[in-house]
Amino acid sequence: MDFNRIAALLAGAALYVSAAAITPQQAVDKFAADSMFRHASIGVAVSDVGADTLTAGFAPDQSQVTASTMKTLTSAAALRTLGPDFKFHTRVMLHGTVDGSSLKGDVVIVGGGDPTLGSAYFKDAPDIVAEVVDSLTARGIKKINGRLVVNDSIYPYPAHNGWWQVDDLAWDYGMGLHGLNYSDNRVMLNFNVSGSHLTNVRLVPDVPGLEVVDRLSPGRADNVNVELEPSRPALVVTGTGDPMESYKLRVANPTPGALLVDSLERAMATAEIKVRHRDHAVRFDDGQTDTLTLLVDHESPRLSRIISSLLERSDNMFTEGVLRAVAVDCGRKAPTFADGTQVADSLWRAAGLDTRALFQYDGSGLARANKASARFFTQALNYMAGRKFGGWRLCDLMPRVGVNARIGTLLPGSALSGKVAVKSGSMTDVQCYVGYYPADAPRYSFAVLVNNWNGSRKAVKNRIDQLLLDLFGGEK
Secondary structure: OOHHHHHHHHHHHHHHHHHHHOOHHHHHHHHHOOHHHOOOEEEEEEEEOOOOEEEEEEOOOOOEEOHHHHHHHHHHHHHHHOOOOOOOEEEEEEEEEEEOOEEEEEEEEEOOOOOOOOOOOOOOOOOHHHHHHHHHHHOOOOEEOOOEEEEOOOOOOOOOOOOOOHHHOOEOOOOOOOOOOOHHHEEEEEEEEEOOEEEEEEEEOOOOOOEEEEEEOOOOOOEEEEEEEOOOOEEEEEEEOOOOOOEEEEEEOOOHHHHHHHHHHHHHHHOOOEEOOOOOOEEOOOOOOOOEEEEEEEEOOOHHHHHHHHHHHOOHHHHHHHHHHHHHHOOOOOOOHHHHHHHHHHHHHHOOOOHHHOEOOOOOOOOOOOEEOHHHHHHHHHHHHOOOEOOEOHHHHOOEOOOOOOOOOOOOOOOOOOOOEEEEEEEOOEEEEEEEEOOOOOOEEEEEEEEOOOOOHHHHHHHHHHHHHHHHOOOO
């Protein structure tokens, strides 16, 4: 007889008896009374989707820092305005005249704000570099008596949201959103340390014009930091480094246009297309009125795929790109980040929601100033639950427990595996979940927002997992 298996089955049975015996409000009260939350700020809401009424809650109207759960609200706004089949467009134009096999003028890359251009997360998408080379070849153009230049004026400077923390901007989660983005606006920064100096410094791929500045201090501890130099394209390495370590850091690329131009030039050289002037990513003057001829109209993947990807990976740049596209669609010209959040707020108010509990400063949740109440989240989720957009619902695009959701260790393998749609959010002293149960046919929405607890992040995530088990583990 397998006593271990019997013990496991009995433990599971006890758990589900407990889940069935406890009321939703008792489950929430048990969670909130945990000693690790004595000094925390907590908001919990569990709502009946059909009735749009609160089933259980704890401080449901108190607004908390949201972290990346804000991405669900941005994704909802995008589905409502743009639709799931929306695509970003990046247009490549010939500026000048074609004389035989020569272009007398420039190749102009007009950014449309596409965050997915050249992305590693959409390897099946058309390659804009190959599209340009193939189109030039098809036209018989073998020489460009001009430059490859970028027009990224669809969005104003700067590329970073002013509410983001300065020490986030150089890292691979804090990259800016440009009018022209490329290769996820990320590069690898590789180097070694000798004494208090950098050695063997490499950017992979190399980005023309992007400097790496050595500001290391004496010391042997592994305490390296990277900052973005605001006055010029440069990554500044600070702190102290371990000479025994080979550093490979994923960092932000503040000049994605330069990387795209360099990639194009290399591909053109391979195809024996010569470029006379090799100035990287020069801004195109919109005032020029010479002939503009469309060479390539590059399309992004559909919005439904973009949203699914950004929610699963919690991609900040993708989300900001989606929010800006919403602002453009709603008539804002060269929209700022503030324009995007104002449009999103107006959409919720038009849906009948009270947005006084929503304090939104970006689309992604990276701004610590973002706050929302648990009740507001469930009201927004309830609104979206019964609405299809081209056959897609928000819940269809959200991560699933036990499949691709970033959660604790208790839910995967439990009775709720595959049955809960959830978006998590985390930053220093913040851990949040929002979502639906059941995932495929939501009857309940929930939001659990925890700020400033005592203990480990793993422990608080498991406490939230247990709360969801107590709430839904006994559901039939």
